[in-house]
Amino acid sequence: MDIQCTEHELSVLKKVAFAAHQLHMPCYLIGGFVRDKILGRPTKDADFVCVGDGMALAKAAAHNFHPAPRVSYFKNFGTAHFRLNHGFDMEFVGARKESYRSHSRNPEVSPGTITDDQNRRDFTINALAISLNEGDYGKLVDPFNGLDDMQQQLIRTPMDPDQTFSDDPLRMMRAIRFASQLKFRIEPETFHAITRNRERIKIISQERITVELNKIILSPQPSIGFKLLYDSQLLHLIFPQMVDLAGAEFIEGKGHKDNFYHTLQVLDNVAKRSGDLWLRWAAILHDIGKPATKRFEDGHGWTFHGHDAVGGRMVPKIFVKLKLPQSDTMKFVRKLVELHLRPISLTKENISDSAIRRLLFDAGPDFDELMILCESDITSKNKYKVNRYLENFELVKRRCEEVEEKDRMRAWQPPITGELIMEVFGIPPSRKVGDIKDAIRNAILDGIIPNDYEAAFQYMLKKGEENGLQPVK
Template identity: 70%
Template sequence: MDIDLNEQEQIVIAKIAAAAQKSGLESYLVGGFVRDKLLGRPTKDADIVCVGDGIELANAVAAQFQPVPRVSVFKNFGTAHINILLPHTREAFDIEFVGARKESYQRHSRKPQVKPGTLADDQKRRDFTINALAISLNKNDFGKLVDPFEGVKDLDQKTIVTPLEPEQTFSDDPLRMMRAIRFATQLHFNIASETLLAISDQAERIKIISQERITDELNKIIKAPKPSIGFDLLYKTGLLKLIFPKMVALAGAEIVDGHGHKDNFYHTLQVLDNVAKHSDDLWLRWAAILHDIAKPATKRFEEGHGWTFHGHEVVGGRMVPKIFSELKLPANDKMRFVKKLVELHLRPISLTKEDITDSAIRRLLFDAGEDFDALMMLCEADITSKNRQKVKRYIENFKLVRERCKEVEEKDQIRTWQPPVDGSEIMQIFNLNPSRPVGILKDSLKDAILDGIVENNREAALEFLKSKAREIGVA
């Protein structure tokens, strides 16, 4: 076989080949599994194409394993998939089966009209030459690599190329434009010049793709080792303006009276890459993307001073839920995490002054809570100056902030702290229904304790609340 398989994979592939031969179905390993094996990348799934009924083959293969895995069938697409545990390692391994087919598209839709076809037909419908590779599982030529579009050469040359004319490939299924950029980002490949030009020419076609599919590809780009590669390509091809215009609004630098500001788009990409060096957390990476998203909305030129972006962290925080909704990202604790980090990303730098109080440290620890370390990682990633001395000074300052925070946290346990009297108790003590006065009392108590005005115990809290209640007329 032209690819190296480990012992577990050899056992699985042998079972698939035996089932296919017994069923009289010509079958092949295709696509990403072959590509990744040739690149030496780890694989957790495989695609099998057979000339005939892919669902029939899936059932025949499933019967080769004990216990017999469940066969998930997608009749509309003529596909089926099973999930098995690899022998010895017991790691999950997905196998998808499809009958070889040829496709034709109508311009208004990415859903093709499908007809049964040959392996050659199936390879022609693939998105890129590196994904059109196939390896025979048939007895007469088992292990032979079938490479009609010189995909191996493109792997060697680290190039993304379409099997057919790129205009046709991208017009048929515009999501392939984002897939090209995603593979270029993940694999650190170049996109062939004619393929890249076709993406720019066909960019408007992305509008027929559902937001969910676009965001799925976007997240895969964000999860790559160096996501800036993908965003730069999305920007230069015009795709980003169509799928995420608020990010494009960050691009460019304006100069007035000799005062200029940095290009916040490329600054954001550098921050994103800096985070990616230290964390695989998708949502921390989204916080990097959105940390300056409100700078275009808050940009002002002040005579004698230059450009300002006052309050961009507050405005940016307010923008996060709408952006998540538009991009069909989850409106849950992940969104709230990103919102929090956008809102707080300037706070640590304000704590680098010598005369900073324990109160300010307590407030940051309380507001950041369990996300304090993620916030500090974002803040450190936000240092993108080319001045090494400046970078060194900022890093040292953040180190001091971490030390101060550690001291205060050990003393006050603020990150997990809750006021000794909560909102429900306040309502009970003062005979109040949920209302604005309850919020005033609750927030006032929290602020007083964080500021060190009131001791952090129940007795002192109750005394303070009684006094505050009289002040606002609810006692």
């Protein structure tokens, strides 16, 4: 066999090969498993294509495992799937031909040969197959020189790229995703076809586009994918708010940085430090409010006042448009966008314990992620400037650690609740309750009173009296 498999994987493949032999059904291992094994990437699933009934092969193969896994059948697609105990996924399909209509990416299919099936694959590196047949077991079937493309780190379509992308426009996103994940180049004519067919992406559901976008974001160097999306103008169609960041404007010799490429640098910096998808989304969106807040001030230059707050308000709308989850993940991203200037601003002033407490309190359990984002946001072509900012930032981090160790603010909740305020003063929910609660919280954050119940209770009585309230007997 031309790929290096573990003993367990070889055992699995032989069980499938035995089932295919019993059914007199030619069978091949195809696609991602073959590609990733050649590249030395981890694999967690395998696709099998047979010249015949894929569902029948899955059923027969499952009986060769003990205990026999439960097989899921998808009759509309002629496919079947089962998962082995150790989490390895196996999918079976009959070899087929495909034909498409212009308004849909869902093809009309008919039975075909292994050659027909390889012809319909998206890229040459995904069309590689390995025979599981008795006469040539282990032989690599590579009609489009996919192995050469892999060695040259090239993404190329097996057939005419215009037809490939017109038939299934999601393949344009997949081409860019593979280029980003594998750090491969897209063959020039294939890339030009993406540019020519970019409008076809409009027939693809937002959910499928976002799945590919998230995979690009999770790649080792996401900027590769975003530059390709931008250069092909796909990004203009699927995420125009990000395109609005591009470009630098000059007035009276004063210009601002290109915030699109700055954002990509921040995203790559975060990717080096964390694999968290939502932290990476915070990097993408941290400056998204800059186009709306850009102003030129005489004698000063370009400003983006309030872009953190404006960007925070944009986050929920972007999540809705991209069909990203409207849950705690969105709130996390919004919080980091709104807070991303705070730690940096502390490097420019004498850092008071009060300012540190407020940052720790506002960031709460997301403080570490905020600091990763902020450190990643320190970018400049001037290495001396970057080093100076990083040194100042290290000072802020140390001060935060000192205050956190002393005051435990990140998981802190004010010792006086609104319910207690209402009970003590015998009042219903009202603005006065909120004002007293805020006053207690601010007094603790500002160091006016210590962070303990008795001090907070006495301060509550004082603030209640100032608001014309008396404790009930």
